[in-house]
Amino acid sequence: MSWLVLFFPKWQFFGELGIQPEIEVYLKARWQPLFKKTERFKLLNFFINPWINLRHAINNNLVFLRQELELWDNLSEQNSRIKDLESYKVLEKSVIYIIKHHHSYGIKGRVPIRVTITDLKSNEQEAWLELEVNINA
Numbered sequence: 450m451s452w453l454v455l456f457f458p459k460w461q462f463f464g465e466l467g468i469q470p471e472i473e474v475y476l477k478a479r480w481q482p483l484f485k486k487t488e489r490f491k492l493l494n495f496f497i498n499p500w501i502n503l504r505h506a507i508n509n510n511l512v513f514l515r516q517e518l519e520l521w522d523n524l525s526e527q528n529s530r531i532k533d534l535e536s537y538k539v540l541e542k543s544v545i546y547i548i549k550h551h552h553s554y555g556i557k558g559r560v561p562i563r564v565t566i567t568d569l570k571s572n573e574q575e576a577w578l579e580l581e582v583n584i585n586a
Contacts, residue, residue, distance in 0.1 A: 466569035470511040470577070472544065475561040476552060483547055483562070500551070507543050510536050511564060515577070531580075541582050548584060559583050 472483040484504050514536040521530075531537050544562055564578040 468512065468515075469567045469569055470508050470515075471565050471567065472507070472511075473563050473565070474544070474548060474552070475563075476548075476556060480563070483544060483551075485551065503543070503547070507540065510539050510543070514540060515566070541580075544582050545584055548582075556584050 473480045474483050484500065514534065517534055517536055518531065548556055548560060559581045560583075561579065561581050563576060563580075565574055566577045567574045
């Protein structure tokens with residue numbers, strides 16, 4: 450049975466429960482999830498799904514952004530310097546891309562977004578970050 454390790458290594462992707470960020474955008478006079486739910490399950494989507502990969506990348510970026518902000522003790526310093534962080538810039542560009550390509554509303558101008566964090570250990574939810582992104586043509 451020890452030969453099975455060749456095919457199933459001991460990777461620990463989910464060693465412990467952490468946080469689950471969720472991004473919502475304010476479009477058409479209501480808050481809605483940035484990532485729409487897929488209507489139908491397709492077997493091919495289980496293996497090849499760029500939207501799921503993008504969602505995981507953005508969630509990982511949000512976790513990194515949160516860690517960066519926790520390094521600053523002063524709340525006013527967080528608010529004034531957040532836009533200088535590379536992880537914030539990646540978040541902003543990703544949200545703009547998704548709104549332009551995944552939400553077909555022809556949105557232009559400033560769009561509010563908010564990020565809520567769910568602690569998967571305690572199942573507590575907190576509003577963590579609120580900001581606006583500027584969407585040009």
